[in-house]
Amino acid sequence: MKAHSDTARMQVWHAKSQPGQIQGFAALCQRGLHECPQLRAGPWVAEGALPNRISVFFLGVLLFDEQHIIEHGRLLFFWQHGGFLGDEAGEIRGGDGGHGEKIRPSGRVSKRFPRDAPSFALASVLDFGFGLAHSVMPKYIVTIGLEVHAQLTTQSKMFCACPVEYGAEPNTHTCPTCLGLPGALPVLNAAAIEKTILTGMMLGCETPPLVKWDRKNYFYPDMPKNYQITQFDLPLCIGGGVPLYDLAYPKDAQKSIAKPGKVVQLTRIHLEEDVGKSTHYDKFTTLDFNRAGTPLMEIVSEPDIDSAEEAFAYLTSLRQILIYGGVSDADMEKGNLRCDVNISLRPEGQKELGAKIELKNLNSMSAVRRAIKFETERQAEALDRGEKLIQSTRRWDDDRGETTLMRTKEDAHDYRYFPDPDLLPVRTADLVAKMKPQVPELPHEKRARFEQDYGCSAYDAGVLASEKELAAWYEAAVAADQSVPAKKIANWVINDLLGALNDRSLNLAECPVKPEALSALVATVEAGKISNNQAKEVFAEMFESGKPAAEIIKAKGFEQVSDTGALEAIVEQILAANPDKVAEVKGGNEKAMNWFTGQAMKASQGKANPKMVTEIVRKKVLG
Numbered sequence: 033m034k035a036h037s038d039t040a041r042m043q044v045w046h047a048k049s050q051p052g053q054i055q056g057f058a059a060l061c062q063r064g065l066h067e068c069p070q071l072r073a074g075p076w077v078a079e080g081a082l083p084n085r086i087s088v089f090f091l092g093v094l095l096f097d098e099q100h101i102i103e104h105g106r107l108l109f110f111w112q113h114g115g116f117l118g119d120e121a122g123e124i125r126g127g128d129g130g131h132g133e134k135i136r137p138s139g140r141v142s143k144r145f146p147r148d149a150p151s152f153a154l155a156s157v158l159d160f161g162f163g164l165a166h167s168v169m170p171k172y173i174v175t176i177g178l179e180v181h182a183q184l185t186t187q188s189k190m191f192c193a194c195p196v197e198y199g200a201e202p203n204t205h206t207c208p209t210c211l212g213l214p215g216a217l218p219v220l221n222a223a224a225i226e227k228t229i230l231t232g233m234m235l236g237c238e239t240p241p242l243v244k245w246d247r248k249n250y251f252y253p254d255m256p257k258n259y260q261i262t263q264f265d266l267p268l269c270i271g272g273g274v275p276l277y278d279l280a281y282p283k284d285a286q287k288s289i290a291k292p293g294k295v296v297q298l299t300r301i302h303l304e305e306d307v308g309k310s311t312h313y314d315k316f317t318t319l320d321f322n323r324a325g326t327p328l329m330e331i332v333s334e335p336d337i338d339s340a341e342e343a344f345a346y347l348t349s350l351r352q353i354l355i356y357g358g359v360s361d362a363d364m365e366k367g368n369l370r371c372d373v374n375i376s377l378r379p380e381g382q383k384e385l386g387a388k389i390e391l392k393n394l395n396s397m398s399a400v401r402r403a404i405k406f407e408t409e410r411q412a413e414a415l416d417r418g419e420k421l422i423q424s425t426r427r428w429d430d431d432r433g434e435t436t437l438m439r440t441k442e443d444a445h446d447y448r449y450f451p452d453p454d455l456l457p458v459r460t461a462d463l464v465a466k467m468k469p470q471v472p473e474l475p476h477e478k479r480a481r482f483e484q485d486y487g488c489s490a491y492d493a494g495v496l497a498s499e500k501e502l503a504a505w506y507e508a509a510v511a512a513d514q515s516v517p518a519k520k521i522a523n524w525v526i527n528d529l530l531g532a533l534n535d536r537s538l539n540l541a542e543c544p545v546k547p548e549a550l551s552a553l554v555a556t557v558e559a560g561k562i563s564n565n566q567a568k569e570v571f572a573e574m575f576e577s578g579k580p581a582a583e584i585i586k587a588k589g590f591e592q593v594s595d596t597g598a599l600e601a602i603v604e605q606i607l608a609a610n611p612d613k614v615a616e617v618k619g620g621n622e623k624a625m626n627w628f629t630g631q632a633m634k635a636s637q638g639k640a641n642p643k644m645v646t647e648i649v650r651k652k653v654l655g
């Protein structure tokens with residue numbers, strides 16, 4: 033029976049690989065199913081196709097001897113008498129048939145219905161525009177490359193001494209050089225070159241022995257000298273890669289990472305100057321040249337990214353590394369990390385890449401993910417309709433959640449690169465030697481060390497190492513008292529500290545609890561002086577008042593009685609008053625032992641150290 037059902041699956045699969053419209057698909061499905069003797073296919077009862085992402089229903093009735101949910105691509109739904117369907121993530125959400133089951137993203141089968149299930153199944157494909165693109169029509173291979181512009185944390189601009197400052201009064205940080213006035217000469221900023229080389233070292237790039245600067249010629253209102261100084265054929269860094277950290281993926285995608293431990297290959301990193309900033313109003317535009325000439329590092333990846341989720345993880349991981357190296361604040365909201373996406377689709381089996389379509393104006397992580405998802409669907413649908421895609425640049429509109437065409441290849445600029453005659457090439461050997469000792473411990477190295485040295489779980493170590501400040505805070509707490517288990521401190525930091533900061537929208541620098549104070553609190557719990565629940569209460573108050581744990585414990589009267597003499601007196605009194613229970617303990621009744629502990633706790637008004645009480649009872653009764 034299994035073999036026949038598999039045949040049916042292959043037939044549907046076969047149908048999927050045929051180009052054409054839905055009618056074609058339905059016909060092939062029918063043919064395929066009829067050819068399978070074990071499947072008596074009823075007619076497809078409804079079908080339809082509308083272009084341009086318009087949803088239609090597509091219903092079919094299949095009669096199965098043995099029923100299957102068949103899944104391919106990302107979407108497929110066989111719906112059994114009102115059961116539910118898969119969604120975009122390939123998850124079948126619980127239907128009333130109780131057949132809900134996760135479909136593996138690998139795109140293989142699925143699930144066998146119980147033999148006794150009614151032999152009537154309704155196949156349904158919803159959101160046809162989407163479903164057809166991804167499951168019925170030929171599967172497309174998505175290829176994505178990212179160009180990331182990161183503003184460097186230098187004090188002055190790339191070719192002049194004007195300060196770099198975010199949010200300053202417009203046009204207050206300018207000079208003849210960055211305004212592009214005739215005759216003004218550029219002077220290289222050494223710190224910017226060093227920070228770019230350091231970035232290359234963190235990402236495993238090579239730095240050529242000689243690098244140079246070139247002019248990229250084009251007219252732009254916020255670039256008055258009509259060329260941008262950049263690096264054309266001899267950039268500061270070549271090759272390298274960005275490791276994708278598990279926790280850098282979007283939260284909802286962390287459980288189904290397609291390629292764990294993937295490293296996205298880089299093409300190059302070069303250094304250039306930023307342009308000014310235009311702000312458009314109804315009838316006029318203002319220009320601010322504070323940003324003109326600030327150092328901008330462009331990190332170009334190979335077309336090595338397979339999905340929106342990987343692009344998200346790439347940006348998040350890269351951001352972490354840039355912040356670790358102190359080379360950029362990498363804050364997308366402030367615009368000091370900006371991203372262009374190149375995306376192309378090609379049918380499975382085709383070797384050469386499809387037309388490269390560039391997305392501009394992506395200024396948040398979520399925008400990158402949404403824009404890639406949108407563009408993947410848009411291109412797949414266009415290809416399904418038999419359209420030929422052409423190389424072009426598109427703008428992402430975050431509010432509308434869609435991309436619009438900016439220009440096609442025909443309007444592509446010829447930048448007429450040539451070496452900047454005002455700037456000499458730079459020999460890099462000395463700079464490389466200078467920066468080598470400054471390569472910091474990177475997030476994945478720190479994570480491995482936290483696991484190894486502190487016994488943190490992989491997840492905890494990942495969270496702690498994800499931010500440089502958080503890792504430093506944690507290590508300060510661990511260093512404050514070596515006798516406190518580092519793993520316990522990790523629990524407190526992740527579960528309690530981060531939660532409390534999040535609740536009050538505070539960042540770590542504003543945290544009212546200092547690392548030493550948390551360490552002292554955990555030490556008190558570990559010594560058995562207060563219970564875990566009491567410690568939570570103490571922590572809440574530490575966070576409110578900033579007072580040390582000891583002071584709060586005292587004020588709350590949580591201090592446990594750990595004085596052996598005092599505890600022995602209490603226990604002796606209880607033993608003397610309950611000879612029958614003593615006999616039970618002697619008879620091996622553990623419950624009676626607990627009863628004594630409970631009585632002692634009561635007698636001490638909850639202040640007795642329960643561990644010590646149990647020990648004393650054991651010693652006194654059993655000897």
Ligand SMILES: [Zn+2]
Pocket residue numbers: 189192193194205206207208209210211325
């Ligand atoms: Zn200047």
